[in-house]
């Protein structure tokens with residue numbers, strides 16, 4: 057059963073036309089920011105698709121009016137994966153999201169259509185869900201920097217959007233630790249770590265991913281809808297009640313640890329955002345060697361069944 061809630065017509069059609077992307081744009085005559093909201097980049101993460109469908113219905117029915125700027129809604133970014141109820145069609149749309157001259161796979165062909173669309177907007181809200189229990193969180197990219205890998209100058213705007221979505225957690229920093237994981241595997245960091253958000257920043261925009269909750273949890277749709285309202289209110293694009301702004305500590309991704317052998321084990325049944333103190337044992341290598349927290353912070357994205365060579369857990373510092 058790939059789709060638990062009944063499919064609204066716009067999503068039923070997406071599922072029946074896996075070779076067609078569909079989006080809608082409204083432009084208010086009052087100039088303002090250009091926001092693009094995207095659902096179902098991963099086809100089994102349906103909360104964003106449902107929230108986008110509800111947004112389209114509200115706009116169509118006149119229950120919601122765009123007061124300024126330009127709003128594009130892409131309910132289903134990956135129709136093939138959505139139709140199958142699977143994460144991917146032929147690959148991960150959120151990796152190597154770079155337009156190619158001769159796109160060969162489903163995801164490369166989607167990127168060829170979606171990338172120029174993203175590039176015509178200032179801000180991206182990308183709605184996802186996750187596969188283990190945990191609290192929703194918003195994810196932002198790098199701090200402002202002029203480095204070669206991911207130069208950025210809109211960190212403050214990006215963080216302000218992330219804090220406006222009603223999510224109880226905010227995580228900062230992705231590409232740097234993703235690249236570190238690649239180097240730990242002996243690979244050269246390349247386009248593999250470039251997803252929709254990284255591509256958006258390359259185009260001069262900014263982007264927030266919202267992980268809305270468990271794939272199967274109907275509350276994830278509520279979380280996604282609240283985030284959409286929060287984004288539109290924050291950007292002054294619609295008169296909507298805004299959720300209370302996030303005022304907690306931001307979790308800054310610092311480390312990624314790979315599983316090096318099948319015998320590597322997590323020391324506890326860690327959940328994301330579980331606090332750790334410097335020196336706490338987080339995992340043990342097959343050799344018995346202990347992996348201890350190098351600083352006070354929290355565990356993120358623990359994956360007890362990670363394949364050898366893949367990410368075992370992340371560590372973040374709170375500030």
Ligand SMILES: [Zn+2]
Pocket residue numbers: 097098101184185
């Ligand atoms: Zn996802």
